[in-house]
Amino acid sequence: MPFILDTKTGNSFKYPVNIPHINGEGLPEKIGFKMVFRRFSRSSYLALQDDLDGRDIQGGLLRDVDYVLRVADGWEGIAGPDAAELPFTAENIKTLLDHYPAAAGAIVDAFHDAVLRGGVARGN
Structure with a gap:
């Protein structure tokens, strides 16, 4: 059966995010939840990256909130x-x-894994 190029696969998808964290006992653990990411074509993804690279947002926390939104x-x-x-x-x-x-990095990594690698890096 041939691969069918479907450009209408929906606007968003759920994808797991795991934040590395040290618990109250001093042991590493992962806090897991799902993000509902927007689906990006490669051209829209590159436009997003270009737009974000050119923005002057004061403070890393506000920049990260903007990216997640x-x-x-x-x-x-x-x-x-x-x-x-x-x-x-x-x-x-x-x-x-x-x-x-570690949450911002975990969310960005999950987004990039899903959009650029189709979840292959996680075995999804």
Whole structure:
């Protein structure tokens, strides 16, 4: 059966993100959840990278929040202290990235893995 080039595969997809973290016992663990990433063609991805490279956003945290808002539409599996699912907002993204310093890198790595490598690096 031939490969069918489908350019209408949907606007977003869920993809796992694992943030490396040291727990209260001093042991490494991974905190997992799913991001709902936007689907990018190669040309739109390159345009996004060019646009972000040219932006002058003060502070790394705000730059990272901006990036997450540009590449994702939501998340699943992130709850607040009351165990209710947290909405995907700039403020909640900022809180996540601020309290878990490895989160930004984990989200960017997952996005690049999914968009540029089709999840092959993770065996997805």
